[in-house]
Structure formats: structure tokens, C-alpha cells
Amino acid sequence: MTTEQAAPQGAPDVTTNADNTQLWVERTGVRRYTGRNSRGAEVLIGSVGDEASFSPGELLKIALAGCSGLASDSALRHRLGDDVDVTIHVSGMADDEQDRYPALLEELVVDLSALDAAARDRLLTVVHRSIEQHCTVGRTLEAGATVQLTVTGER
Template sequence: MTEEAQPTTLWVERTGTRRYTGKSSRGAEVLVGSQDVDGVFTPGELLKIALAACTGMSSDFPLSRRLGDNYDATVRVSGDADRENETYPKLDEVLALDLSELDDAARDRLLTTVARAVDKVCTVGRTLKAGTEVSLTFDVDS
């Protein structure tokens, strides 16, 4: 009988004025705060990083299969916030790769395969494109 993996629990704890530490039950931590605080990510930056990381991870298998396990890749993500509506209306990603060893046809086939993989399995990108319902409840001491 196989043991089912328990879902990771995520939370943030307040550590100061507009400063939080994000934590996971797997022991990971990330510092979160406002843009004027050094050494932290803003929540919006984490959203963008999550998208870029998801794109990178989703493209890893087709790229490593064609380029080998030691290929270099950088996923840059950008997009300005609409502060009136507190949203990011558009996020732009650039996946930087060295494909100079491939001919044009092989490069085009690989990029098509990578785009399909990202569209199919990048949960963060798929969620952002589809929209999602978010609920907030309160657990308060009375």
C-alpha cells in the first residue's frame, strides 16, 4: 500500500509593520513585505515569480529531453500594477534559452512543444488565465 502525500500547509506570520514571513509545512520560508522594505518580496512580486517558476518547471522536461539536463534557462516576468483597481492586467514572460546548436526547423519544433507543455501543465498560468474564486474567512478569539 502506498502512502499518500499530505498536502502542504501554507501560512504567513506577521513579523513587523507590513512585514510577514511566508512559511510551509515542508520548512520553506520567504520574506514578504511592502515595496519600501529591503530584503523582502512584495506579494505581487511573488505572484510573478510563481508564474515564472511554473513556466520554467513546466518547460523543463521537453527542454532537458532535447538539450540535455544541464541546459541554462531564465524566465523573466514583468507587468505593471493597475493601482486604481489593484490588479495586474497583463503579465509578460520571456523564456531565455540558447538554442544556437539547433537548426531553424528543430528550434521551431522545440519551441512549439515547450509552449504546449506550459499551456497544458503550468497550474499558476492556467489559474491566472482562467481566474479563480478566492474566499476569506476569519478565525478570531472572542
């Protein structure tokens, strides 16, 4: 049985995002979805433990780490070169009672041995500031966001 609900007055247009990229997921099997964007990218979404797919919680964590990487990339490249190796590990355990992640931990791994102490401290300050100011995912998680679901018939 399908429940249909009209979009509330003033509801946001969920077909596009700020850069006009469309995002959607399609069911591809039992507890299996494929996330897609209008630029042709896709990601497999499934339950924890499903082979060759990300769980939604893993995607949330990957989005945070990727956003931090993109936000800090310019500063890291500027001071360490265009070929700088950067890895960002991200983790966080779900609180099953609240069905949420109460804390997420990131570790940005980059070789800073070529910098003296003062240059290292300056770079770390710039990296932290860049992430705090420009990582939309982190800023959204810290501030919280409203979520609105509308169930409709086929488009």
C-alpha cells in the same frame, strides 16, 4: 478588535493543499510577513522597496515564471541537456485604479543555437504546449479564480 466568522458550510479545508503541504504566513513586523510551508521553506514578504523581501505582487510574478520553468523543464532538458541554462524574466505594471495587474509578460531565455530551424520550431511548440497545459499558476490567472476569506480566532 477581532472579527470572528464561522467557516461557511462546505468551505474548503485551508490547512492543506493537494499534496498535503501546509502553507501559511505569519506577521513578523509592521507590514512584514514570513510565508512558510510544512516542508521547511520560507519567504520574506513586505512592501515594495523593503530590503530582502518580496512584495505580494512580486511573488505572484515569480510564481508564474517558476511554474512556466517547471512545466517546460523536461522538454528543454530532453533536447538541450540536463545542464541547460534557463532564465525566465517576468514583469507587469499594476493598474492603480483597478488595483490589479492587467497583463503579465514572461520571457524565457535559453540558448537554442545548437538546434537547426526545424528542431528549434519543434522545441518551441513543445515548450508553449507544456506551459499551456501544465502551468497551474498561468492557467489559474488566465481563467480567474474565486477567493474566499474566513476570519476566525486562533487555532
